[in-house]
Amino acid sequence: MSPGILARYEPVIGLEVHLQLRTGTKLFCACSTRFGDPPNKNTCPVCLGLPGALPVLNRGALDLAIRAALALHATVHERSRFARKNYFYPDLPKGYQISMYEMPLATAGWLEIPLDGATKRIGITRLHMEDDAAKNLHEGFPDSDRNSYIDYNRCGVPLVEIVSEPDIRSPEEAYAYLTTLKQVLEYTGVSDCNMEEGSLRCDANVSVRRRGEDKFGTKAEVKNLNSFRYLQHALEYEIERQIGVLESSGRVEQETRLWSVAAGRTEPMRSKEFAHDYRYFPEPDLLPVHVSEALKAEILSKMPELPDAKRARFLREFQITPYDAGVLTTTRALADYFEAAVNAGAPPKSAANWIQTELLRRLNDAGKEIAESPIAPAALAELLRIIERGQITGASGKKVFAKMFETGDPASKIVAAESIGQISEAEIERACREVVEKNPDNVAKYKAGNDGVFKFFVGQVMRATRGQASPQLVNGTLKRLLS
Amino acid sequence: MTAPAWTIPSVRAALEAKKVSSRELTSEFFACIERRNPELNAFLALSPDRAFAQADRIDAIIARGEQLPPLAGVPVAVKDVISTCGVRTTCGSRILENYVPPYDATAVGRLESAGAIVLGKTNCDEFAMGSSNENSAYGPVRNPVALDRVPGGSSGGSAAAVAAGLAVAALGTDTGGSIRQPGAFCGIPAMMGTYGRVSRYGLIAFASSLDRIGPFATTVRDVASILAVIAGRDSSDSTSVPVPVPDYAADLDRPVRGLRIGIPREYFGEGMDLIVRQKVEAGIRLLESLGCVPVELRMPHTDFAIATYYIVATAEASSNLARFDGVRYGLRVPGATLLDMYKKTRGRGFGSEVKRRIMLGTYALSSGYYDAYYLKAQKVRTLIARDFAEAFQQVDVIITPTSPSPAFRLGDKTDDPLQMYLADIYTVTGSLAGVPGISVPCGKTPDGLPVGLQVFGPHFGESLVLQLAYAFEQARGSSV
Ligand SMILES: [Zn+2]
Numbered sequence: 001m002s003p004g005i006l007a008r009y010e011p012v013i014g015l016e017v018h019l020q021l022r023t024g025t026k027l028f029c030a031c032s033t034r035f036g037d038p039p040n041k042n043t044c045p046v047c048l049g050l051p052g053a054l055p056v057l058n059r060g061a062l063d064l065a066i067r068a069a070l071a072l073h074a075t076v077h078e079r080s081r082f083a084r085k086n087y088f089y090p091d092l093p094k095g096y097q098i099s100m101y102e103m104p105l106a107t108a109g110w111l112e113i114p115l116d117g118a119t120k121r122i123g124i125t126r127l128h129m130e131d132d133a134a135k136n137l138h139e140g141f142p143d144s145d146r147n148s149y150i151d152y153n154r155c156g157v158p159l160v161e162i163v164s165e166p167d168i169r170s171p172e173e174a175y176a177y178l179t180t181l182k183q184v185l186e187y188t189g190v191s192d193c194n195m196e197e198g199s200l201r202c203d204a205n206v207s208v209r210r211r212g213e214d215k216f217g218t219k220a221e222v223k224n225l226n227s228f229r230y231l232q233h234a235l236e237y238e239i240e241r242q243i244g245v246l247e248s249s250g251r252v253e254q255e256t257r258l259w260s261v262a263a264g265r266t267e268p269m270r271s272k273e274f275a276h277d278y279r280y281f282p283e284p285d286l287l288p289v290h291v292s293e294a295l296k297a298e299i300l301s302k303m304p305e306l307p308d309a310k311r312a313r314f315l316r317e318f319q320i321t322p323y324d325a326g327v328l329t330t331t332r333a334l335a336d337y338f339e340a341a342v343n344a345g346a347p348p349k350s351a352a353n354w355i356q357t358e359l360l361r362r363l364n365d366a367g368k369e370i371a372e373s374p375i376a377p378a379a380l381a382e383l384l385r386i387i388e389r390g391q392i393t394g395a396s397g398k399k400v401f402a403k404m405f406e407t408g409d410p411a412s413k414i415v416a417a418e419s420i421g422q423i424s425e426a427e428i429e430r431a432c433r434e435v436v437e438k439n440p441d442n443v444a445k446y447k448a449g450n451d452g453v454f455k456f457f458v459g460q461v462m463r464a465t466r467g468q469a470s471p472q473l474v475n476g477t478l479k480r481l482l483s
Numbered sequence: 484m485t486a487p488a489w490t491i492p493s494v495r496a497a498l499e500a501k502k503v504s505s506r507e508l509t510s511e512f513f514a515c516i517e518r519r520n521p522e523l524n525a526f527l528a529l530s531p532d533r534a535f536a537q538a539d540r541i542d543a544i545i546a547r548g549e550q551l552p553p554l555a556g557v558p559v560a561v562k563d564v565i566s567t568c569g570v571r572t573t574c575g576s577r578i579l580e581n582y583v584p585p586y587d588a589t590a591v592g593r594l595e596s597a598g599a600i601v602l603g604k605t606n607c608d609e610f611a612m613g614s615s616n617e618n619s620a621y622g623p624v625r626n627p628v629a630l631d632r633v634p635g636g637s638s639g640g641s642a643a644a645v646a647a648g649l650a651v652a653a654l655g656t657d658t659g660g661s662i663r664q665p666g667a668f669c670g671i672p673a674m675m676g677t678y679g680r681v682s683r684y685g686l687i688a689f690a691s692s693l694d695r696i697g698p699f700a701t702t703v704r705d706v707a708s709i710l711a712v713i714a715g716r717d718s719s720d721s722t723s724v725p726v727p728v729p730d731y732a733a734d735l736d737r738p739v740r741g742l743r744i745g746i747p748r749e750y751f752g753e754g755m756d757l758i759v760r761q762k763v764e765a766g767i768r769l770l771e772s773l774g775c776v777p778v779e780l781r782m783p784h785t786d787f788a789i790a791t792y793y794i795v796a797t798a799e800a801s802s803n804l805a806r807f808d809g810v811r812y813g814l815r816v817p818g819a820t821l822l823d824m825y826k827k828t829r830g831r832g833f834g835s836e837v838k839r840r841i842m843l844g845t846y847a848l849s850s851g852y853y854d855a856y857y858l859k860a861q862k863v864r865t866l867i868a869r870d871f872a873e874a875f876q877q878v879d880v881i882i883t884p885t886s887p888s889p890a891f892r893l894g895d896k897t898d899d900p901l902q903m904y905l906a907d908i909y910t911v912t913g914s915l916a917g918v919p920g921i922s923v924p925c926g927k928t929p930d931g932l933p934v935g936l937q938v939f940g941p942h943f944g945e946s947l948v949l950q951l952a953y954a955f956e957q958a959r960g961s962s963v
Contacts, residue, residue, distance in 0.1 A: 045586050049806050051579070051687040052566040052588060054720050084802050086848070088825055095805020150810070279848035281857060284691035284799055286721050 001240050005247060009208045011239045012216055013168035014125075015177060018159050019191040020132070020199030021064045027131045027158035028055030028098065035197045039137070039151035047156035049093030054285050057082075061129065061158035065105055066291060066299050068160055068190040069127045071306060072181075074109025076291050080128075082283040087276050090150055091134040099161075100128035101280040105289065111164075111184065112308075113176040122177050123165030132157040154198070160190075166205065166216065171235035178202060178231060183307050187332040201226050204235060207252070208242045217242070218252040222266050224259045234259040238266050310335055318348035327356055333370045340377035346384040354384060358398065362405050374408045375401070383411035390470030391415070425477075428461070428469050432477045435460040446482055454478065489651045491557050491705045498545060498556050505541035505556035509534050509600055512558040516602065516649045524624050525634075525643040527563050529603035530570045534558070537600045554712060555598035560650035562641045563604040564611050565696065566685035567591055570601075574687050575609040575619035575637075578807045578814045578832025588685020589720065590654060590696045590713040597712040602650055605640030609834045610804065611656055611689040613637045614664060614906040617897055618836045625893070628670055628933060632890035635665030638699070642669040645699045652700040652709050656686060658693045659792050660886075660910025663922035666699060667885035667935020670924045672706045672952060673699045677943050678917035679724035681710075682717030688803040690796035691722075693914050703923065703953040707731035710945065726943050734946045735953040740774030742951065745878030749785035750909055755887045762934040763884045766925040769958055770882070770951070778878050782870040785912055787863050789904060792911040794847045794860035800837075801844030807832060839900065864915045871916040875941040880951050883909050885922040885935030909937060919945045923952045925959070 026033055029046035045053035069076045083101035109124035134155035138148050162181065168174050182193045182200065193200045207219035222238050225231045237259075242252050257266040305313070307329050314325040314335075328338045334355070341351045359380070363373060383404065387397045392415060403414045435457055436443060442453045461474045489508075497503045503511075513531060520526050541556045561567060564574045566584035573579045587595075595601060608618035616624040616639025624639040626632040627647035634643040638655030642665035645653045655662040657675040666673025675697040686696055698709035711732065716725040746767060751760065771777060809815035809828030816831050818824035833841070847856035874881055887908060896903045913920040918939050925936035936955065940948035 045584075048811065050584065050586075050812070051572075051574075051582070051806065052584070052683075052685040053586075054684050054722075056719060056721050086802050086805060088805065088808060090808075090810045090821065093806060093811060095808060096802055277850045279802070279845065279850070279853075281798060281802070281848055281853070284722075285688075 001244065001247075006240070006243060008211060009239075009243050009246070010211045010213075011170060011235070012166045012207045012209060012219075013170075013174050013235065014166040014205040015164045015168065015174060016203045016205070017162045017164075017178065017181060018201040019068075019162065019185055019193060020197075021061050021068075021129075021158040021160060022189060022191055023058060023061045023064065023158055025058055025060075026156035027058050027061050027129070028156055031156065033157050034153075037153055039149070039153060042153045043155070047093075048152055049095075055098060055283075057286060057289070058158060062289065062291075063295075063299060064158075064190050065127065065129045065160050066296065067188055067303060068162070068185055069106035069109065070296065070300055070303060071184050071188045071190070072106075072109035072111055072124050072127065072162070074106035074124055074127055076106045076296055077103070078291055078293075079103065079288050080105045080291070081288045082129075082286045083280045084283050085130075086279045089133070090148070091136050091155070093134065093152065093155060097130055097133065098283055098286070099130035103288075104128035105291075111177065111180055113173065113180045115173065115176060120167075120173065122167045122173075125163045125165050127160055127162050130159050130161060131155070132159050166207075166219075171232040171239070174204065174235055175228065175232050178228065183331070187307055187310075188304050189332075195227055198226075202231065204231075204238075206235060206238045206242070208239055208246065217246075218254050220252065220254065220266075221256045222259055223256060223269070227261075230259060230261060233264065234266060237264070241266065304332070314338075318342060318352070320348055320352045324352040324356065328352060331370070337370050337373070337377050341381045341384075344378040344381035346377075346381035347388055350384050350388070351380065354380065354401070358401050362402075366405075374406075375404050379404060379410055386411055386415065390472040393467060393469070393471060395467055425473060428465065428473050428477055431461050431464045431469070432457075432474065432481055435464065436478070436481050443482065454482075457482070488648065489558075490702055491554065491651060491700070491708050494557050494651060495551065495555060498541070498551065501545070505538040505545070505600070506535060508556060509538040509558060509602070512602055512649065516644075519627075519647055519649055522625060522630065523627060523643050523647055523649075524622050525605055525640040525647065525649060526560065526603045527573060527575070527606050527621055527640070528571045530567065530601055533567075533570065534600045534602055537595060537598075541598055541600070552596070552598035553708065554594060557599045557651050558602050559594055559599045559709075560602055560605045560641055560644045560653040561591055562607050562611075562638050562653070562655045564607060564656055564687045564689070565591060565654055566687065567601065567604065570604060572604060572687070573621070574611070575607045575621060576807075576833065576837070577620045578828070579812075580620075580814060582813045584685070586685065588696075589682035589717045591685065593713050594654070594709075599652075599712075605638070605644050605653060607640055607655075608637035608661075609837050610687070610800070611637040611658055611661055611694075612800070612836050612840055614660065614903050615891070615893075615896065616640065616665075617893065618834055620834055623893055626669060626890050628668075628931065629890065631892055632932065633668065633893055633895075635668035635886070635890060637661040637665075638673075639665050641699050642666055642671065642673065645669070645701060646671050652698055652705055654696055654709075654713070655699055656689075657695050657697055657910075657914065658689050658796060659914045660907040662695075662697045662699065663910050663920055663935065663937060664886050664906065666922040667924075667933060667937075668890035670927070670933030671699055671701055672703045672921060672923045672956065673697070674706050674710060674921040674945075674948070674952075675914075675919060676710055676714055676945050677724075677919045679722050680726075680919065680943065680945065681713050682715075682720040682723045684717055684719040684723075688799070690799040691803060692799060693792075693796055695914075703921075703949060703956045704732055704735060706921070707735060707949045707953075710949075714945075724943075729946050731946055731949050735950055737950050738774075739770070739951055739954040742775045742880065742947075743778050743878040744770055744775045744951070745778050745780040745874050745881040747780040747782040747785065747874070747881060747883060749782050750883040754905065754908065755884060756889070758928045759884050759886070759888060759934050762926045762928075763882075763936055766936045766955065766959075767882055770955060773954055773958055775951075780874050780878065780881065782874060782912070784863065784866045784870050788867055788912045788915060789908055791860045791863045791867065792907070792915055793843065793904060794856050795864060795915070797840040797844030798847045798857050798860075799844065801841045801848065804833075804837065804841055836900070867912055868916040871913075871918055871939070871941075875944075879940075880944075880947060881939040883937045883939070885909060885937040889928050889930075889932035889934055913937075913939050918942055919948050921948050921952045923955055925955075
């Protein structure tokens with residue numbers, strides 16, 4: 001479709017994001033939420049929906065949901081209520097999901113997203129809690145052609161659903177919103193936001209309208225946008241599709257569409273699959289949820305530092321560049337790593353450099369998360385201190401770093417074992433004298449005011465010491481000998 | 484029919500005096516069940532392994548000369564909608580024909596911890612939906628007082644078992660009258676505590692906001708003793724309430740003189756059998772003779788109770804019974820597709836009354852009808868609760884008939900669901916209001932059919948309700 005036609009339309013997007021709350025146990029029972037356990041290991045009468053079993057609200061999950069709501073500047077209501085969302089499906093053992101409907105936990109929040117060097121505020125309509133469904137397994141069993149199996153480990157895992165206002169105007173903004181939301185909720189410890197493990201899922205409401213138009217167009221709900229990679233593709237596809245329909249004088253249907261990764265397009269869901277009347281009504285097995293001002297204040301007082309605040313503080317306290325501060329605060333884990341290294345004595349600027357270059361590159365190559373780094377922040381700090389003292393050069397430091405990454409050994413041990421950084425001051429002194437004595441011509445030039453030849457002396461000394469001498473020491477020694 | 488011989492105090496006395504061992508007594512009850520159950524159909528399953536293991540524990544305590552727990556050796560029966568670990572629990576339904584729960588309901592656990600012996604599971608209307616026990620998939624229960632009569636419902640098996648002496652006490656459940664009405668029909672005291680007084684954990688839900696577990700026994704004192712054991716906060720049931728549990732039995736002897744007894748005019752209108760009216764009015768006069776002060780009351784929203792109840796209860800039931808889908812446990816009828824399997828399983832698994840209520844409830848919650856039915860019903864429920872709250876500003880307890888008629892004949896009302904629903908007319912109000920209520924025997928018709936007198940108390944006023952019922956029972960016993 002021509003850019004000219006696309007430019008005549010404005011997309012209107014709202015996102016519904018489901019996040020798994022980071023609790024040890026499920027929303028209504030004491031079963032573990034651990035990922036990757038053998039199927040149906042973490043189950044009990046409550047999460048299996050056995051007859052007679054009753055839900056009991058996990059207070060820890062409630063606290064996390066309140067924290068999420070407060071981090072998103074939403075109004076947490078004094079009274080909210082769980083409701084039953086009724087439908088039949090084998091992954092739903094009770095025949096209903098326990099969610100919040102007409103009385104959600106929080107409403108009217110916002111999130112600021114970076115946009116073209118400035119920021120844009122995206123409204124958040126509501127945030128509510130609900131329990132997750134189980135997982136249907138249709139593949140991988142000898143009889144998978146005839147039977148399906150169900151793993152109830154996920155069933156009852158606590159989720160929050162965060163619904164945005166239709167304030168998003170492009171796939172790029174949608175991406176920025178989701179990234180920022182993920183960052184905030186990861187930072188606050190509300191969620192691991194791990195898409196692979198299903199702890200972050202996203203649906204979008206998409207419509208288009210002619211630019212200048214006030215009224216919204218008919219929206220389609222696009223489901224299954226469970227990857228940052230596909231979010232933009234799917235939205236771009238759906239926007240173009242709707243513009244195509246309108247351009248050919250058609251009408252956009254109000255429908256639910258599924259993003260198909262394989263086909264690279266959105267496809268309508270068969271009407272039966274979504275034409276539910278969920279028959280919501282208040283969950284009689286749970287009392288209404290009361291959130292006191294005192295509880296809100298307590299949770300607010302323990303709120304971890306949010307990304308914006310952390311960035312500002314890094315700039316202020318560590319005098320690193322705004323770019324570095326931005327990169328280092330991408331995730332809380334990275335920021336925590338940086339701060340721990342500095343607290344262990346690493347010079348902030350070199351810590352920032354080494355983390356962004358050496359550490360992130362090697363972690364990336366190894367397919368590891370920052371939390372799995374073989375080099376602890378304190379170990380990095382030790383290395384950087386050795387370099388700063390001039391005991392080893394930056395170049396040797398990189399080699400030592402590589403060994404540390406490989407073996408997990410501390411820098412001092414590697415330096416000793418590999419006999420690097422062993423060029424003592426005496427040896428440097430000797431090497432410097434030798435170079436000065438062998439090159440009387442250049443000494444004369446230097447003394448005559450040609451500072452350029454100083455580099456020559458340094459180069460000669462470094463070559464003689466195979467690059468293992470501390471440049472600072474070499475500089476100092478040469479300057480002394482030549483004066 | 485001979486009068487049941489055993490009570491909680493008499494069991495205790497016999498065990499302490501070593502006149503009988505707990506094992507012997509348990510055997511005696513099983514023998515009795517074997518003899519009488521074929522005609523009564525009160526029990527659906529027996530749990531001899533569990534019962535004798537418990538009896539041996541009690542006998543060991545006696546042998547060691549240790550203090551006996553409060554219900555030591557007391558043989559009890561449990562309604563089949565209450566989960567019992569390892570003992571088949573069908574809810575009187577085909578859909579759970581082979582369901583064996585892996586855990587105990589809290590009330591059952593508390594009974595056993597107090598030394599009671601669980602003999603087995605009692606018949607009931609399917610998923611506790613019914614007022615005559617004729618809706619059980621396993622056949623009706625017969626009233627031990629008159630075998631051609633229904634025992635009432637839905638806890639008909641529990642009532643019949645206790646009335647026939649097949650258990651010293653039993654647990655039933657009451658959603659709209661399912662404890663009190665069978666108690667009245669079988670001529671024994673039967674009680675539901677305040678909503679939240681007894682944990683519902685393990686009770687297979689019919690209508691969650693109304694369901695309550697409560698005791699049947701042959702004396703008010705025994706009812707009090709059982710209630711004291713099963714009552715109290717349970718962390719597994721969010722709707723159970725942390726109000727301390729008094730020693731109900733110890734409070735029974737408190738004088739009732741001067742208590743104001745409310746007589747709501749709405750409960751003495753049309754539709755009541757003359758004989759029931761006469762008996763209940765005589766009962767009120769007896770209470771007057773004990774020094775109670777009758778106060779005429781108006782409870783203006785009473786007429787709306789049946790309609791309100793059948794919307795709220797069926798709406799919740801339509802959701803509560805969704806889990807019986809053939810996927811994980813219970814009946815599964817194979818089908819070509821998932822939907823087909825659901826339809827066949829539920830089509831064959833549920834009886835007609837359960838299907839009727841699921842459809843009513845589904846309708847009441849449907850989009851477009853929710854406000855007119857469910858929401859309106861909730862508002863009326865609040866008004867009915869207010870009627871009670873206002874009444875208890877003026878009186879200490881409320882006295883009404885339990886049921887408009889004595890036990891009717893089997894088959895009398897099976898073709899007319901609406902007539903059957905009206906059997907709950909005096910009991911559903913208290914269910915909707917969440918207040919405690921008891922039915923105590925109040926004489927018999929010339930045919931020998933028991934009539935029940937119902938006593939309602941304010942929230943957590945169980946002691947008061949029991950005191951009045953006890954005084955009534957004692958006075959009636961001496962006056963007969
Ligand atoms: Zn569980």
